[in-house]
Amino acid sequence: MTVAESTTMAIEAVDLTRIYGSGNTEVVAMREATMTVRQGEVVALLGPSGAGKSTFLSAVGLINPPTSGQIRIRGQLVLDGETAHADLRSFRRRHIGFIFQKSNLIPFLTAAENIQIAMQLNGDSSGYARRRAVELMEYLGVADRADNFPSMLSGGQQQRIAVARALANRPSVILADEPTAALDGHRGRQVMELFARVAHEQGAGVIVVTHDHRALDVFDTIYEMEDGLLRQHTEHAAVLSSGSN
Amino acid sequence: MNLATKDIRHNFGRFALTAVGIGMLLMVVMGMGGIYRGVVEDATLLIDRVGADLWIVQRNTRGPFAELSRVPPNLVFRAAAVPGVISSREFVYHTIQRERDGKPLRIAVLGLSWPTDKAEWVPLTAGRPLAQAHFEMIADRSLGLAVGEQIPLGKDTYTVVGTTSNMISSSGDGLAFLTVSDAQTIQFDVSGEAVRLERAAREARGREFELVIQQPALLENAGRPSQQLPAVARPQVSAVMVSLVPDADLNSVVDTISGWGDVSVFTREGQRELLLRGSVEKVRRQIGLFRVLLTVIAAIIMALILYTLTLDKIHSIALLKLIGAPNTTILGMIMQQALILGSVGFAIAWLVGQKLFPLFPRRVILADADLIQLAGIVLGISVLASLLGIWKAMKVSPNEALS
Numbered sequence: 001m002t003v004a005e006s007t008t009m010a011i012e013a014v015d016l017t018r019i020y021g022s023g024n025t026e027v028v029a030m031r032e033a034t035m036t037v038r039q040g041e042v043v044a045l046l047g048p049s050g051a052g053k054s055t056f057l058s059a060v061g062l063i064n065p066p067t068s069g070q071i072r073i074r075g076q077l078v079l080d081g082e083t084a085h086a087d088l089r090s091f092r093r094r095h096i097g098f099i100f101q102k103s104n105l106i107p108f109l110t111a112a113e114n115i116q117i118a119m120q121l122n123g124d125s126s127g128y129a130r131r132r133a134v135e136l137m138e139y140l141g142v143a144d145r146a147d148n149f150p151s152m153l154s155g156g157q158q159q160r161i162a163v164a165r166a167l168a169n170r171p172s173v174i175l176a177d178e179p180t181a182a183l184d185g186h187r188g189r190q191v192m193e194l195f196a197r198v199a200h201e202q203g204a205g206v207i208v209v210t211h212d213h214r215a216l217d218v219f220d221t222i223y224e225m226e227d228g229l230l231r232q233h234t235e236h237a238a239v240l241s242s243g244s245n
Numbered sequence: 246m247n248l249a250t251k252d253i254r255h256n257f258g259r260f261a262l263t264a265v266g267i268g269m270l271l272m273v274v275m276g277m278g279g280i281y282r283g284v285v286e287d288a289t290l291l292i293d294r295v296g297a298d299l300w301i302v303q304r305n306t307r308g309p310f311a312e313l314s315r316v317p318p319n320l321v322f323r324a325a326a327v328p329g330v331i332s333s334r335e336f337v338y339h340t341i342q343r344e345r346d347g348k349p350l351r352i353a354v355l356g357l358s359w360p361t362d363k364a365e366w367v368p369l370t371a372g373r374p375l376a377q378a379h380f381e382m383i384a385d386r387s388l389g390l391a392v393g394e395q396i397p398l399g400k401d402t403y404t405v406v407g408t409t410s411n412m413i414s415s416s417g418d419g420l421a422f423l424t425v426s427d428a429q430t431i432q433f434d435v436s437g438e439a440v441r442l443e444r445a446a447r448e449a450r451g452r453e454f455e456l457v458i459q460q461p462a463l464l465e466n467a468g469r470p471s472q473q474l475p476a477v478a479r480p481q482v483s484a485v486m487v488s489l490v491p492d493a494d495l496n497s498v499v500d501t502i503s504g505w506g507d508v509s510v511f512t513r514e515g516q517r518e519l520l521l522r523g524s525v526e527k528v529r530r531q532i533g534l535f536r537v538l539l540t541v542i543a544a545i546i547m548a549l550i551l552y553t554l555t556l557d558k559i560h561s562i563a564l565l566k567l568i569g570a571p572n573t574t575i576l577g578m579i580m581q582q583a584l585i586l587g588s589v590g591f592a593i594a595w596l597v598g599q600k601l602f603p604l605f606p607r608r609v610i611l612a613d614a615d616l617i618q619l620a621g622i623v624l625g626i627s628v629l630a631s632l633l634g635i636w637k638a639m640k641v642s643p644n645e646a647l648s
Binding site for chain 1: 246248251252254255256287560561564565566567568569570571574642644646
């Protein structure tokens with residue numbers, strides 16, 4: 001599947017505003033941020049620290065609802081301001097996959113179990129979860145580490161397991177927060193290409209917060225956030241060249 | 246997937262050490278209960294084993310186990326004449342302390358009515374019951390005496406002919422069974438010099454009496470051994486034990502004996518009750534309160550341990566919430582770990598206790614009812630202790646996984 005072929009929206013975030021505190025202590029962390037991501041589309045979100053990227057990610061990840069604005073996932077209105085139109089935790093489990101800067105695996109579960117847990121929490125049987133976990137690990141080239149604990153894996157292997165966990169429930173949206181920060185340039189690029197591959201092959205919308213300009217060419221769309229304002233870069237090449245500089 | 250057991254397996258060393266620590270603590274709680282039960286059992290052991298239906302003791306006293314009781318030895322015959330009584334026996338009970346191999350040896354001496362009572366009812370671990378009226382004894386193993394050993398008590402030497410196990414007094418001293426006359430000889434043993442001084446004192450007192458002035462030969466009598474003097478009473482016994490015919494009316498016999506002005510009478514249950522409410526009561530309450538205190542301490546320590554274990558998993562819990570784990574999954578993980586910790590701790594306490602408690606100087610009795618009760622308490626405190634960890638886990642935001 002390509003971006004052009006896909007017309008269904010994976011996620012639509014409209015006019016998201018997040019305000020912390022009130023009165024003199026009021027801080028607007030995000031102001032009327034709007035983003036739409038189609039199925040199979042890979043989006044990069046750039047911006048300096050403190051720009052509001054994490055606030056945006058936790059809002060569209062249904063972790064911290066915005067003060068105002070709407071979030072639709074696969075066309076279903078989930079959040080309207082702080083009002084939830086679904087059980088957020090359950091919705092998150094079924095529709096959103098998370099990948100972090102550090103792999104964030106559960107230390108007392110093996111690599112395979114870290115993937116299985118996402119499926120078993122979703123009600124899948126342990127047998128099915130195990131088969132799919134092995135399948136995902138084969139897809140990501142880490143099947144031989146299935147029974148290793150996270151502490152026995154390299155950073156790249158851990159990140160692949162985290163990607164596999166994020167893909168396990170065939171989510172509509174994958175949110176990645178600086179997933180290559182702990183990796184060298186080569187491995188970082190491999191992970192970014194992996195996102196693009198799974199997004200295109202599995203039809204998920206992927207939003208990647210990143211500072212790494214070296215792999216921006218793998219993204220379909222690039223957004224930038226600064227002082228809580230989100231804007232889309234229309235000229236992809238310009239961003240790429242600014243990154244290379 | 247059981248997250249609780251996965252976590253335990255992954256951190257097995259830490260869990261094992263924690264469980265051993267909890268187990269040791271629970272073993273102390275269990276031990277206190279066992280000591281408490283042991284004190285009660287020891288206190289009532291004699292009353293239960295002797296099997297007397299009634300105890301006749303000195304008027305207005307609570308019997309030989311609670312305080313000093315003195316009744317005349319001929320009370321045995323009076324009691325035997327009461328309708329419904331099948332037999333009556335003398336009973337002498339006192340505690341002595343002697344030196345043996347340079348160490349203090351405390352003996353609870355129990356005099357049995359020879360030849361009616363030869364200690365056939367005493368459960369022996371070795372040897373035989375008493376076979377002669379003098380110089381034989383049955384000793385509890387806690388006294389460190391074996392069959393065939395001899396021990397000098399007073400002017401006589403006694404041979405151990407049998408041994409018992411766990412036959413100890415309410416104060417924890419091993420029991421020695423002798424005949425009443427031997428028990429009294431030991432109790433009233435005085436040195437030759439004391440006897441001579443007493444005789445001289447009797448003669449001196451006699452000289453002041455008009456009768457002796459008129460009949461000087463009486464002074465010679467005053468110098469004779471006390472048992473040959475009709476004016477000097479025979480040594481008294483501690484109590485008289487009475488057995489009734491099977492279909493006798495207990496209340497009727499009690500009413501008859503209660504009518505005698507010089508004695509009080511107690512049923513077996515009454516004597517048992519007196520003992521538990523009397524001399525043992527304070528020990529019982531002390532141990533009971535200490536046990537409650539230990540249980541509370543165990544609960545607090547378990548709560549802190551489980552809270553710490555939860556803190557160690559905060560990031561994982563936040564991550565589980567982030568990937569959509571329902572609260573019941575997280576709550577279940579903490580609660581299951583608490584219950585596993587409590588159960589394993591209880592098992593360790595029981596297993597170690599089985600090996601350690603027999604080494605204690607006093608009996609530690611682990612009664613089934615007490616163990617079941619403690620298991621219930623452990624389950625209760627496990628659940629309670631987990632609440633602190635659950636409270637912390639419920640407060641964790643999925644955001645913490647992103648930080």
